[in-house]
Amino acid sequence: MKKRLFTLAVIFTFGILITSCKTSTKKPHDKVQEKEHLHLEKIKYQCPMKCEEEKTYEKEGSCPVCKMKLRKKEEQKPHKAHH
Numbered sequence: 001m002k003k004r005l006f007t008l009a010v011i012f013t014f015g016i017l018i019t020s021c022k023t024s025t026k027k028p029h030d031k032v033q034e035k036e037h038l039h040l041e042k043i044k045y046q047c048p049m050k051c052e053e054e055k056t057y058e059k060e061g062s063c064p065v066c067k068m069k070l071r072k073k074e075e076q077k078p079h080k081a082h083h
Contacts, residue, residue, distance in 0.1 A: 044072075045057045045060055045070035045073065047070060048071050049068060052064075
């Protein structure tokens with residue numbers, strides 16, 4: 001009887017340890033916020049006349065050369081395959 005109880009206790013303990021290792025530390029809404037943050041980092045601003053060739057800026061404003069308003073330019077990032 002003691003041997004069976006000990007075996008069940010060991011199996012139960014290992015079951016708890018195995019399932020507890022699978023939990024994620026990030027919450028679902030954290031992942032959404034992370035994706036939004038990455039999307040915001042991709043936005044750059046560029047002169048529509050390309051006075052400074054392909055130079056981009058982090059903030060809105062005007063071109064230092066021709067004084068035109070900078071336009072948004074989203075940088076292309078390769079998509080990863082989902083598994």
